[in-house]
Amino acid sequence: DQQVKQNSPSLSVQEGRISILNCDYTNSMFDYFLWYKKYPAEGPTFLISISSIKDKNEDGRFTVFLNKSAKHLSLHIVPSQPGDSAVYFCAASEGTGTASKLTFGTGTRLQVTL
Amino acid sequence: DTEVTQTPKHLVMGMTNKKSLKCEQHMGHRAMYWYKQKAKKPPELMFVYSYEKLSINESVPSRFSPECPNSSLLNLHLHALQPEDSALYLCASSQGDREDGYTFGSGTRLTVV
Numbered sequence: 671d672q673q674v675k676q677n678s679p680s681l682s683v684q685e686g687r688i689s690i691l692n693c694d695y696t697n698s699m700f701d702y703f704l705w706y707k708k709y710p711a712e713g714p715t716f717l718i719s720i721s722s723i724k725d726k727n728e729d730g731r732f733t734v735f736l737n738k739s740a741k742h743l744s745l746h747i748v749p750s751q752p753g754d755s756a757v758y759f760c761a762a763s764e765g766t767g768t769a770s771k772l773t774f775g776t777g778t779r780l781q782v783t784l
Numbered sequence: 785d786t787e788v789t790q791t792p793k794h795l796v797m798g799m800t801n802k803k804s805l806k807c808e809q810h811m812g813h814r815a816m817y818w819y820k821q822k823a824k825k826p827p828e829l830m831f832v833y834s835y836e837k838l839s840i841n842e843s844v845p846s847r848f849s850p851e852c853p854n855s856s857l858l859n860l861h862l863h864a865l866q867p868e869d870s871a872l873y874l875c876a877s878s879q880g881d882r883e884d885g886y887t888f889g890s891g892t893r894l895t896v897v
Binding site for chain 2: 674702704706711712713714715716719721759761763770771772773774775776777
């Protein structure tokens, strides 16, 4: 039972254009959502998060949008750069404080081409 | 120091061996986690330690035994593993402010032969 899904296994975008990565979830108890970037043979690196009480959060080139009624979130990267090429995981958090747990989506491999 | 350090980076072990994975952080984080990641799959939660006490065990087989000797260290003791346990084992830590996410280590690539 995959509670967090990323339906696009891969995405190719030209340098300078917008990358949009999508994520859907089923568990209504999730109240924080996060995006991680992962290179091969490395651990995931935290990018940006959003609370379930917000619908948008922005940090530099990265913006996350949350549509709680649709149980859908997306990550926008503008402008895309070759160094953004990696696997992106959406993750959802439930629980409180240090007893919370993070559930990861299936990942989307982003390739930014020149 | 803003890192989570995992050792060893690579480990090959036989099915009758006993080995341990080590994780260390000096950020003062009070929660530490073990995740397992198989190829082309997302990381899957195994254990959560909060204030040095085991708070979540995701029904992990007893051949995996976690230990938190102090607030900076997290170990995963391995015994009688199966080849299907071969995976990347990731350690993470967090302060508990969920908007800041977890800090992950680079992982230990485990191969069981």
